[in-house]
Amino acid sequence: MKKVISDDRSEISEINDMKPEYDFSNMKGAVRGKYHKAYRAGHKVVIHRADGTVSTQYFTLEEGAVMLEPDVRKYFTDSESVNKALRSLIEIIPSNNRTLIAPHR
Numbered sequence: 015m016k017k018v019i020s021d022d023r024s025e026i027s028e029i030n031d032m033k034p035e036y037d038f039s040n041m042k043g044a045v046r047g048k049y050h051k052a053y054r055a056g057h058k059v060v061i062h063r064a065d066g067t068v069s070t071q072y073f074t075l076e077e078g079a080v081m082l083e084p085d086v087r088k089y090f091t092d093s094e095s096v097n098k099a100l101r102s103l104i105e106i107i108p109s110n111n112r113t114l115i116a117p118h119r
Contacts, residue, residue: 047084054081 038044056074063069075081082090090096 050081 054075056072058070058072061069061071082096090099
């Protein structure tokens with residue numbers, strides 16, 4: 015679904031650009047975040063090519079990357095906002111209690 019702004023920029027309308035066969039309104043058993051924990055741990059993608067070859071690619075989060083839970087994501091939409099909030103918290107921690115956490119390797 016796309017949001018379209020009219021020429022006078024005063025009106026926003028939604029255009030449903032999905033094909034009718036992609037109707038998910040009657041879908042049962044769908045659970046939001048069902049594979050969230052597995053995705054965080056890493057996942058693999060197996061690609062079967064037309065020539066019969068198969069390749070497997072493994073994906074994990076980049077070093078330093080974190081995944082925000084959905085309730086937190088509502089308030090922090092980008093890296094800049096997350097870093098700003100965390101830096102504010104760091105400033106209020108007494109300096110003698112600050113401990114740097116070494117990254118896991």
